[in-house]
Amino acid sequence: MPKVSMTVNGKRVSGNVDARTLLVDFLRNEQRLTGTHVGCDTSQCGACVVHVDGKAIKSCTTLALSCEGANVTTIEGLANGQDLHPMQAAFRAHHGLQCGFCTPGMIMAAIDMVNRLGFNLSEETIRENLDGNICRCTGYHNIVKAIQAGAAAMGGLKVAAE
Amino acid sequence: MDDAPPVLVHQAITHDSAIRHVTGAAPYIDDLPEPAGTLHLALGLAPVARGRITTLDLEKVRNTPGVVAVFTSKDVPGRNDVSPSLGDEPMLAGDEISFHSQPVFVVAATTRRAARIAARLGAIEVEQEWASVSIADALSTGETVLPDYAFRRGHPEPAIDGAARRLAGEIEIGGQEHFYLEGQIALAVPGEGEAMFVHSSTQHPSEVQHIVARVLGLADHQVTIECRRMGGGFGGKESQASHWAALAAFAARLTGKPCKLRLDRDEDFALTGKRHDFLSRYRVGYDERGLIEGITFEHLARCGYSADLSLGVVDRTMFHSDNAYYLPHVEIGSKRLKTNTVSNTAFRGFGGPQGVLAIEQVIDAIAHERGLDPLDVRKANFYRDGSSVTPYGMEVFDRATLLPLVEALEASSDYRARRIAIAEHNARSPILKRGLALTPVKFGISFTLKHLNQAGALVHVYSDGSVMLNHGGTEMGQGLYTKVAQIVADEFGLPLERVAITATRTDKVPNTGPTAASSGSDLNGMAAREAARTIRLRMAEEAARRLDVAVSAIRFEDGLVHGGDETMTFAELARFCVLERVSLSATGYYRTPGITWDRAEKTGRPFFYFAYGAACSEVVIDTMTGEMKLLAVDILHDCGASLNPALDIGQIEGGFVQGLGWLTTEELVFDNEGRLRTHAPSTYKIPVASDVPAHFHVELWDEPNREDAIYRSKAVGEPPVMLAISAFMAIADAIHALAPGNPVQLRAPATPEAILDAIDRQRAK
Structure with missing residues (x-):
């Protein structure tokens, strides 16, 4: 089995994997980082979104080998000890979750959105850019509010929770 | 002892797992560490919607690398039935195929991938029959699953015919797939003797318990079901989580190994029921x-x-x-x-x-x-x-x-x-x-259905004043656990973090109904409050004795217990109760009053x-x-x-x-x-x-x-x-x-x- 090495949440990791191994399985099974979820198995629902070299990808349809040498960030790599990442804090404060299964992917997609589009996101922009992430519980309203507030917080702005 | 106005109830408190959800630290069943030797299951599915199986050749399945065992309906030790009531749902199809993709056999393998590859290699030959698929088909066959039922008042036909205006029509209403983000899953772990422990993503642990026991031919007390949380339920895990738990328990019993079954999303669509x-x-x-x-x-x-x-x-x-x-x-x-x-x-x-x-x-x-x-x-x-x-x-x-x-x-x-x-x-x-x-x-x-309108709860206060809360309701994201914890914390005048919310388990609270019909907090909130009140009264009596005041003068507030001019912490009182041999554990029970439908x-x-x-x-x-x-x-x-x-x-x-x-x-x-x-x-x-x-x-x-x-x-x-x-x-x-x-x-x-x-x-x- 080929060897794959990458940096996951700032830590160098490597393993010998079947060449077909998906990134999500490498993260969940080999690294025991189970915050990245498998929802639909076919890159539709977005529960598996992680960052590879700073960009959001769906890890359920990415081969682990294709991430050789890459810098991977998962939901577990966002908080700084007890300090939540501003986007995590915003999802919590704005009730942007219910069953929680989509939440890690939503947060990773949201941070990617900020990285691409800046801190000042309109509702419409957020809704358009969330098309790859399905939530079945919340109706998205609080997720959109959370992302708007989280983006602003990432930019150092203050948006009071409603 | 008074009923102080609620402090936490009626407040917009965040979901109890919110921090764990945003950090990826809230485990669902597929996230739990697998016990050593866990086998993974995959299902062999019927290639037609209706017919009789003429040959079932599983040789290639058995010979696939990684495969440990293959089981069919003939291997079921108890009853081959996973239905909630009428005995009409085989866990694995026998000779008769009733719907497309109906499970026919189950493969246990060392990896999920090996099991899935092997499951495709079964040769299922079927004498195909015409399948009734649509409402029109069913009307032509006249087949029903239950008798027709109607209620009536007055004289509708003459009232319609005699009305100034009349209309008639047909309304077509589609079904709906639940698409809970976490698909159906169960992990069964064989225990001592005949005991079976199953992690099941279910809205109805008690029913899963009964069905696992039925399939394995065991008494209910040999089977324990646990569910900490579901990644969504929406009714799709009310009766239909049982099948997967039963299959996992069945394979675990026959192999002696822990067995996990997680349906692939496409299978989940095909194998689980929808809105009618x-x-x-x-x-x-x-x-x-x-x-x-x-x-x-x-x-x-x-x-x-x-x-x-x-x-x-x-x-x-x-x-x-x-x-x-x-x-x-x-x-x-x-x-x-x-x-x-x-x-x-x-x-x-x-x-x-x-x-x-x-x-x-x-x-x-x-x-x-x-x-x-x-x-x-x-x-x-x-x-x-x-x-x-x-x-x-x-x-x-x-x-x-x-x-x-x-x-x-x-x-x-x-x-x-x-x-x-x-x-x-x-x-x-x-x-x-x-x-x-x-x-x-x-x-x-x-x-x-009247008997489902009941709930139980179990509350412990430990000698350090911390509280363990358990009830028969399940958490699928709706925040039931949070609401019930708010209720219990208020009973004791404690902050929310002093109440530990624990996974729903059939060995803690038995004979529960499903978490369904919107009634989760109505039923379990009442049952948990009842349990907490029983303990609170015992604690108040001990406090009253110690402080030499009437029980009615004791107040529980902000983690403190007040009586007359004196105050002690809730934790101190808990410790005194243990020393004085006062029980700090109680069950609570509730049944909805006034329900009389016949x-x-x-x-x-x-x-x-x-x-x-x-x-x-x-x-x-x-x-x-x-x-x-x-x-x-x-x-x-x-x-x-x-x-x-x-x-x-x-x-x-x-x-x-x-x-x-x-x-x-x-x-x-x-x-x-x-x-x-x-x-x-x-x-x-x-x-x-x-x-x-x-x-x-x-x-x-x-x-x-x-x-x-x-x-x-x-x-x-x-x-x-x-x-x-x-x-x-x-x-x-x-x-x-x-x-x-x-x-x-x-x-x-x-x-x-x-x-x-x-x-x-x-x-x-």
């Missing part, structure tokens, strides 16, 4: 003002190959065929049609939404025929003094809630002015038409109370393409005195959007062979964020429950699904603008194709 699709026929007679005088409904429900929960589901359609309207002379009939498709099951609303959609379409048809505003016809037909008894004989005792609620929303949503503005817009706009609708919901709260006699009271709500939706449709956009939604919803406004508003928003999916984009397509062709989100369109308008206002109607429900709150899980009917009726309203005065025939879901068909019909009038 319906064809509902009606005849209605009414007067010039649109007041209904007589009505008949016949609900034809496609149930699939087995009964599952169809008895209760279709009964609830019947119970909600009045929605909020008085029907003087009425007959509501139903057929539970059998088809060779996966067995349809519970889905948030449990049949109620189909009944409400049917009567709302009738009301619209009346309004359109009469040239009246549908809202006026709705209000005219509301339950009112002197016309306050449902078709099933229950007095709508809380009817005074709805009219002011609807009128408040009518004002706050600016309904009348928008109605005029939309008419003006439509007069100017030949292609894009707008539509507006304001529809009410009245939803009966309680299981219509199905055979068709009399009595099925519901403890009704939950109300109303929504106003505005849409625009493109009459050339059938595209639709939801522009604005205003909701006013009745949660009684809300236990937790943040969680309740979340339920309302989420329920509305789930209902919106059911009624607009989510279309299930079975081909003539009975194969589900929409088995992934690539072909089955679930609403995304851009389908929901920015103008989405939800407010709570502030009125305590008239019944003594927990803290005078009301159940909230299911009723909001039906608020989305406002969006459907708004689409119908936009279509109506093409040929006013004619009732609109629009099938659900109102996909672009359905909208174009309805437009064609409307223009042809």
Whole structure:
């Protein structure tokens, strides 16, 4: 089995994997980082979104080998000890979750959105850019509010929770 | 000992797992560390929808690398049945195939991948028979899964025939896939002797326990089911989580190894039941003002190959065929049609939404025929003094809630002015038409099966003053665990973090009902409060003895216990109680009072109370393409005195959007062979964020429950699904603008194709 090495949440990791191994399985099974979820198995629902070299990808349809040498960030790599990442804090404060299964992917997609589009996101922009992430519980309203507030917080702005 | 005003109850407290969810630290079953030697399961599926198996050759399956064992129905040690009630659902098909992709054999392998590869290699030869797939097919065969059922009042046929105005029609209502984000999963771990422990993603641990015991041929006490959380349930894990838990336990028993079964998403679509699709026929007679005088409904429900929960589901359609309207002379009939498709099951609303959609379409048809505003016809037909008894004989005792609620929303949503503005817009706009609708919901709260209306709880206070809380309800994201913890913390005057919320387990609280029928907090909140109160009273007695005051003078507040001028901490009192040999553990039990429904006699009271709500939706449709956009939604919803406004508003928003999916984009397509062709989100369109308008206002109607429900709150899980009917009726309203005065025939879901068909019909009038 080929060897794959990458940096996951700032830590160098490597393993010998079947060449077909998906990134999500490498993260969940080999690294025991189970915050990245498998929802639909076919890159539709977005529960598996992680960052590879700073960009959001769906890890359920990415081969682990294709991430050789890459810098991977998962939901577990966002908080700084007890300090939540501003986007995590915003999802919590704005009730942007219910069953929680989509939440890690939503947060990773949201941070990617900020990285691409800046801190000042309109509702419409957020809704358009969330098309790859399905939530079945919340109706998205609080997720959109959370992302708007989280983006602003990432930019150092203050948006009071409603 | 007094009942201090609640500190945590009624507050917008965040979900108990919120921090774990945002950090990825809340484990679902697939995230749990697998015990050493865990085997992974995959299923061999029937290649046809109906037929008899002539040969089953599993040689290649067994010879696949990694495969440890392959089992069929012949290997089942107990009864090969995973049905909730009637004994009509084999865990693994025997000779007879009843629906496409029905599980025939199960493979246990060292990896999930090996099991899945092997499962495809089974040679299942079948003598194929014609499969009954659609409602029309089932009507031609006459096959049903349960007897027909109807209730009736007065003389509907003469009332209709004698009415000034009459209409008749058919309403097509589609099904819905649950698409809980976490698919069906179970992990079974064999224990000492015959014991079996199963982690199951289920809304009904007690039933999973019974079914695992049945399949393994064990007593219930040998089987323990645990569920800490589900990644969504929506009814899809009420009866239909049992199958996967039973298979995992079955394979674990025969291999002696822990076994995990996680359905692939496409399999989950194909192998689990949906919301029932319906064809509902009606005849209605009414007067010039649109007041209904007589009505008949016949609900034809496609149930699939087995009964599952169809008895209760279709009964609830019947119970909600009045929605909020008085029907003087009425007959509501139903057929539970059998088809060779996966067995349809519970889905948030449990049949109620189909009944409400049917009567709302009738009301619209009346309004359109009469040239009246549908809202006026709705209000005219509301339950009112002197016309306050449902078709099933229950007095709508809380009817005074709805009219002011609807009128408040009518004002706050600016309904009348928008109605005029939309008419003006439509007069100017030949292609894009707008539509507006304001529809009410009245939803009966309680299981219509009486024995399910009970709950238990177990509370311990430890000697350091920390509290362990357990109850029979399950957490699927709705925040039940949070609400019950708020209640218990308030009983003890403790901050929330002193109450540990623990996984639902059948060995802690037995004989529970499912977490369903919106009743989770009503039932379990009461049971947990009862348990906490028992302990609190014992602690108060000990405190009173120590402080030499009356028990009535003891107060629990802010983690402290006060009596007279003296104070001790709750933890100190707990320690004193242990030293003085006072028990700090108690169970609590609750059964809903006043429920008397007798199905055979068709009399009595099925519901403890009704939950109300109303929504106003505005849409625009493109009459050339059938595209639709939801522009604005205003909701006013009745949660009684809300236990937790943040969680309740979340339920309302989420329920509305789930209902919106059911009624607009989510279309299930079975081909003539009975194969589900929409088995992934690539072909089955679930609403995304851009389908929901920015103008989405939800407010709570502030009125305590008239019944003594927990803290005078009301159940909230299911009723909001039906608020989305406002969006459907708004689409119908936009279509109506093409040929006013004619009732609109629009099938659900109102996909672009359905909208174009309805437009064609409307223009042809």
